[in-house]
Amino acid sequence: MSYTLIVADVRQGVFGEANLDSLGIASLLGKEVYLVVPEGAYEMNEKMADAVVKVKAAEEVFLNPLNMGNILEQVFGAHGKPGHLVFCHSSSGAESAAYAAGLFGFPVITDVSGYDRERGVFLKSYYSDKIFGEFKAAGDGPCVITVRSGSFRESVLEKSFTARVEAIENVEIAAGRTFIEYVEEEKSDIDITKAEFLLSVGRGVGNQDEIPSYEELAGTLKAVLSGSRPVIDKLWLPKARQVGTSGKTVKPKVYLAMGISGAFQHIAGMKDSDCIIAVNKDAEAPIFQYAHYGIVADIHKVRDKLKEIAKA
Numbered sequence: 001m002s003y004t005l006i007v008a009d010v011r012q013g014v015f016g017e018a019n020l021d022s023l024g025i026a027s028l029l030g031k032e033v034y035l036v037v038p039e040g041a042y043e044m045n046e047k048m049a050d051a052v053v054k055v056k057a058a059e060e061v062f063l064n065p066l067n068m069g070n071i072l073e074q075v076f077g078a079h080g081k082p083g084h085l086v087f088c089h090s091s092s093g094a095e096s097a098a099y100a101a102g103l104f105g106f107p108v109i110t111d112v113s114g115y116d117r118e119r120g121v122f123l124k125s126y127y128s129d130k131i132f133g134e135f136k137a138a139g140d141g142p143c144v145i146t147v148r149s150g151s152f153r154e155s156v157l158e159k160s161f162t163a164r165v166e167a168i169e170n171v172e173i174a175a176g177r178t179f180i181e182y183v184e185e186e187k188s189d190i191d192i193t194k195a196e197f198l199l200s201v202g203r204g205v206g207n208q209d210e211i212p213s214y215e216e217l218a219g220t221l222k223a224v225l226s227g228s229r230p231v232i233d234k235l236w237l238p239k240a241r242q243v244g245t246s247g248k249t250v251k252p253k254v255y256l257a258m259g260i261s262g263a264f265q266h267i268a269g270m271k272d273s274d275c276i277i278a279v280n281k282d283a284e285a286p287i288f289q290y291a292h293y294g295i296v297a298d299i300h301k302v303r304d305k306l307k308e309i310a311k312a
């Protein structure tokens with residue numbers, strides 16, 4: 001009987017919540033669910049899978065796709081190939097998924113965020129959920145999928161019995177690539193996701209010398225200074241201050257965007273703010289489509305005017 005095989009995503013001993021999305025889509029696929037985890041990093045309710053394969057290896061072994069290939073070969077040897085092979089859409093999950101697809105000749109569908117059960121079709125979101133693509137693997141053979149975090153965790157079905165436990169004793173450790181260490185994300189004194197008022201500056205600010213005057217304005221307005229990606233890439237503000245798809249998602253009461261054009265990667269990170277005010281010298285800038293209030297003007301003039309008003 002065909003089954004769904006999930007490769008767990010474990011970091012520093014923690015079986016993260018993203019795994020619930022893999023378990024959720026596996027519940028929707030309706031086959032037996034097998035979960036492969038590094039031994040010792042298993043902290044889940046054993047009622048979420050039908051079988052758990054514990055691999056006697058450190059979790060870092062799972063971060064190398066070549067080792068993963070060896071682990072999967074052993075599971076396939078014991079149980080045959082699965083209908084679906086599921087990874088989290090994390091950087092290591094996506095890497096292993098691509099490698100496994102190449103190694104075993106399976107089709108791969110990445111970053112899946114929805115599933116139409118009736119038609120057996122996977123959904124992928126584009127442009128911040130503006131449109132969805134529908135995907136189905138060609139043929140009836142196994143298919144690899146990577147699952148977007150947060151998409152399926154509500155679908156997890158708890159079984160009425162405890163999972164069977166199996167073990168893989170020996171994993172062939174591939175040469176040529178060694179795990180060195182986990183590097184912690186740069187800590188910031190300020191969490192922009194908690195701010196009620198964000199003053200966000202974009203490339204339109206012009207140059208680094210202008211940043212202190214916007215810091216000062218933010219202080220005057222009791223706001224926190226954040227930025228679009230070019231401002232962070234140029235190191236004018238720390239990474240923790242970036243708003244957008246590759247930065248933070250924010251929902252402040254007020255989002256004042258100065259010199260930001262409104263690329264969708266930025267909009268995705270701030271569109272749910274209660275009140276969006278945009279200042280841009282280009283009346284056609286896309287940000288105005290999302291702003292509740294818009295000012296077509298030079299941002300530096302608006303900055304000076306706001307400081308003047310605040311002083312008065």
Ligand SMILES: Cc1cc2nc3c(=O)[nH]c(=O)nc-3n(C[C@H](O)[C@H](O)[C@H](O)COP(=O)(O)OP(=O)(O)OC[C@H]3O[C@@H](n4cnc5c(N)ncnc54)[C@H](O)[C@@H]3O)c2cc1C
Pocket residue numbers: 201202203204205227228229230231242243244245246247248258259260261262263264265266269279280281282285297298299300
């Ligand atoms: C994979 C990927 C991930 C990304 N992630 C993010 C992300 O997380 N966050 C993000 O922000 N971007 C992200 N981007 C980049 C994104 O596509 C845009 O390039 C970026 O948002 C543009 O930043 P900006 O609006 O500051 O700059 P620009 O697009 O260059 O816009 C500058 C704006 O300032 C205006 N301006 C210039 N001078 C003045 C002035 N004196 N007064 C008034 N207005 C002025 C201009 O009219 C223009 O509209 C990502 C891109 C990719 C490919």
